[in-house]
Amino acid sequence: MNEESKTTSINETASTPKRDRLDEIKKLWYKFSLNRMSVVGLGIVLFVLILAVFQPILAPYPDHVGAVVDFQNASKAPCASYWMGTDTVGRDIMSRIFYAYRGAFTMGLGVLIVTVPFGSVLGLIAGYWKNKWYSTLIMRVTDVFLALPPMILALCVCSILRPNMFNSLLAMCFAWWPWYTRLTYSMATSLRNEMYVKSSELLGASKAHILFKEILPNCTGSILTKATLDMGWVILTGATLSFVGLGEQPPTPALGTMVSDGAKYLPTQWWISIFPALAIMLIVLGFNLMGDGVKDMLSGKE
C-alpha cells in the first residue's frame, strides 16, 4: 500500500541503542495513553501505591495500625480530625486503610511474581512439546486445578494452614498458576508452527533459545495484560479471604477484615465498613482500567 519514497534522506542520523530504547518507551507510552481511562487507572494505582508506601508520613495517625485503643474517640463519624471516622476501639480508619493497601500490594505482587513465571514457563513447555507425555501430564494437572473456582481452591488450602498473610499468599499461588499455563499453552501450540520458529530449529538453536527468545516475546503482551488485570483480582480474592478471617490477623489491618468487622455495626456506624469496601473497589478499578491500556500498548508488538 505504501510505496517507498525513492528519496530516502542520506542525512538521517544514525540511531544509537540508547535513543532507540527511549523512542520505544515513548511509543509505548503514546499507545497506552491513547485510552484516557487507562491513564486514569494508572493514576489511581500510583496514588494508592504512594499512600501505601508513604503511610507513616501521609497518614494522620500512623500508629493506629498497631494495638492501640482510644475509647474516648471510638466510633466517631467522619469529621475534621478523622476523615473517615474511627472504629469501635478508636482507631483512625483512613490510616489503617493506607496501611492495609500495603498488604494488598504485597499480596498482589507476591502471588504474581511466583505464579506468572512458573505458570507461563510450564505452559510454554507443554505447548511446544505438545505431543509428548509430559505435556499431556502438565495440561491434565492444570485442568484439575482449573476445575475449581480459584476462590474455593484458595479457601481450601488456606483453611488448612495457620491463618496469616504468608499462608493466604501461598494458597492463592496454588489457585492462580494454572491460568497462565493455559494461556501460554494455547499460544505456544500455535506459535510453534510459525516460520521463524521452524527456521530457528533448522539453524540448530537450543530449545531454551527458541522458547525464550522466539516464542515467549510474542506472548508477553497477553501475559502482561492478564497480569495487570490479575493484580486487581488477586487483591479482591485476598480481601475476600481476609473477610472470612484468613489472612492478616488483627491488629494488623487488612481491607477485607475491616469490612467484616464493621458489618456488624451497619447501618448506624456505616463508615467502619463502607470506606474499606470503597478502598477495595478503588484499587481493583484502577488495575482494571490500566489493563485495557496495557493491552493496547502491547498489541502492536505481536
Add this chain to the structure above:
Amino acid sequence: MSEKNATGSVVDICDLHVYYKTYAGMVKVLNGVNLHVSPGEKVAIVGETGCGKTTTVKSILRILANNSVVPEGEIFFKGQDVLKMKTAQVKQLRGSGVSMIFQDPTMSLNPVFTIGEQMFEAIRNSGQKDANKKDVQQQLAVQALRDTSMPDPERILLSYPFQLSGGMRQRVCIAMSLATPRDMVIADEPTTNLDVTIQDQVLRILTDRVESKHSSLILITHSLGVARETSDRIYVMYAGNMVETASTTELFRQQLHPYTVALMRCIPRLSGGGVAEGISGRIPNYLDPPAGCRFAPRCPMANKRCFREKPGFYDQGDGHCVACFLYEKEGGC
C-alpha cells in the same frame, strides 16, 4: 450538472466530497467526484488502493461508516437525491435499486447463518411482490444460484459459508445481488481475493448475469486489463478525484491525463519494452492534502497553477473527460 438526471441515468454523482472524522483530524478522502452511469451501461472504476473507490460506491448505498461527513456534493439515483432520502426510500434503494458485491467473500457472508437464510433475507427486503412467502424466496434463490452455474443449488442453500470454496462464495454473492431485479450492481474488486484460475470465470459470470438482467454495473478494479475485458466505459480515479473517463476503446486508444498515461505504461507488455516502471512518489496524505490538483506533486507536466488551483472535469467530446489544465475547455462533465 443536474441536467444529467433528465437523460434517465441510473446514478449521477456530482462533485461529491466525503471526509472521515478521526482522532488525528479530518481525513479528506473524496475531493469532488463526478460519476455517471446510464441504464444497462457497464462502468469500471480503476485506481490505486486508497484512492477512494470504495468510499465512492458506499456513499451511493449510504453505508459509509459512522464517522463520515459529506460536506459537499450530490448523488442522484434515477433522479432522486440519495443524500436527502428518508428511511423508507433508502430501504427501497437498497432493496430493489442497487446491490453490492464485496471484495472478500469470506467476510461478506455471515458465518453463523446458512446461505439460504441470508439469501431469503435479501429477497424478503427487496420489496418485490410476494417476497414474504417462503416458497417464492426459495424459488428465486434456487434460480439465481442456477444462473451462476452453481451445482446443486438446494444443497448450497442449506450450507454454511465456511463449507464453500472462495470462488463458490463469490458466486453466491453474485447470485444474491441479482436474485431480484436491480437497476444497478456494484462489484468492489470481486476477484482480487480469488485464485487466478477462477478469476476469469467469476468475472464472466458476473457480466453475464448483469447483461441478462439488463442492469447497470459499476466494477471497481485496480487492473486496467480487467476493466478492458468487462466494461463499456472506464473512470480513472486518483486520490479522491476522477481524473479521466472515456469509453473503453477510446481510453485505450488515447490517454490524456498524465496519470492515465503513466498507468498504461505500467502494464507489462510482451511486445518489447520490458518490465514496467512504477510511478514515483506516493498518494497524498488525506489529512493534509495538497491545495490544487492532487496529482501535481507526482506529475511530470505540472506547473505553478496546478499546485494552486484545482482543475475541473473538461469534456473533450464523446464523453471523454479529463481533469487537467492541459485540456482546459468550457463545458464540464
Add this chain to the structure above:
Amino acid sequence: MFVKVLKKLGSYILVLIGLSILVFIIARVIPGDPARQALGPNVSEETVQALRVKMNLDKPLPVQYYLWLKGAVQLDLGASLLTRRPVIQDIRQYLPATLEIVLLSAVFMALGGILLGILATKYTGKWLDGLIRVLSYLGIVSPSFVWAILFMLLFGYLIPILPTTGRIAQSIAEPQHITGMFTVDYLMRGNFVGFWDAFRHLILPSIALMLGGMAQAARLTRGNMVENTMKDYILAERAYGIPEKRLLHRYLLKPSLIPTITVMAMDIASIFGNAFLVENLFNYPGLSRYGLSAMLNKDINAISGVVMVLGLIFIILNILSDLIVAWLDPRVRLMGGGEE
C-alpha cells in the same frame, strides 16, 4: 463428531479423578488431627483412637484413597464431623438451596447482561452507552460481599421490602422434599404462597452474586457487537436493505454471543465459589456456607464431598456451554473448529 464428544467426556472424567486425588491429598495432609479436632480435648485417647480407626486414618494413604473412592462412587462420602450426619445427606439438603440461588443468578446474568450489551451497542457513543459502561466497570470491580452488605443496609433497614435472612419465613412450613429447591417444590404442590415467599428470599442473594457476572457479560457482548459492526457481512446485510432493528437483534447478536457464553459459564461456576460470603451474610443455609464451615473446622469428609460436588457441577457447566456454543456456531458443530 461423536468420537470427539466421547473424548471430551473422557478427559472430563479424568479431571474429576484428578480433582479427587488433589482434594484427598489436601484434606489428609492437614497438620493437626481431625479425629482429635472433632471430639475435642476432653475426650480420652482411646475414644479418639477408635474414631481414627473408624475414619481409616490409621491406614496408608493410597488405601485410604481407595476406600474413600469406593464409598464415593456409591454415594457414601463418609460422615461429617460437625453435623454428625452422612455428608451425602447434608449435601442433599444444602445443594438445592445454593442451586436455587445460582439458577436465579444465572438467569438474571444472562438476560440482563445480554440486554444491556444490546442496548449499549444500539446507542454506542450516546449517554446510555457511557452509563452502561461505567456501571459495568463498577459491577466488575465490586466484590459480591460489598453488594450483599449494601443490600442488607438498603432492604434490611431502610426499605424493608425484601427479606434478608433465611430461605423461608418462620410462619410457612417447608415444602415436601422433591427436588430440595423450595420454589420448585412449592410450585409442584400448587402452594403459591410458599412459592412466592421462598422466591422473595432468593432475590437479594441472587442479585448480590450476579452483578459481577452480569457486568462482565454486558461488557463482553457490547465489545463483541461493536467489533462485529465493522465486519463486511453486517455492511453487506445493511446494503441489502435489512432494517437496523433486525440487523441488531439477529445478524449481529448471534456471532457476538459466542465468546460471551464461554465466559458466562465460568462466571456461573465462580458464583458457587463466591456464594459462601453471601450465604453467610444473609444467613442462607446453602452448600457454600456448609463448605466454608467445613473448611474452617477441618471437617475433612465434608470438605472432600463439597469439593467433589463443585467439581462435578463445574464440569457439567462446561459441557453445557460447549453444547450451546456448538448450537450457535455451525463451524464448531460441523467442523470441530471455529473462530478463535
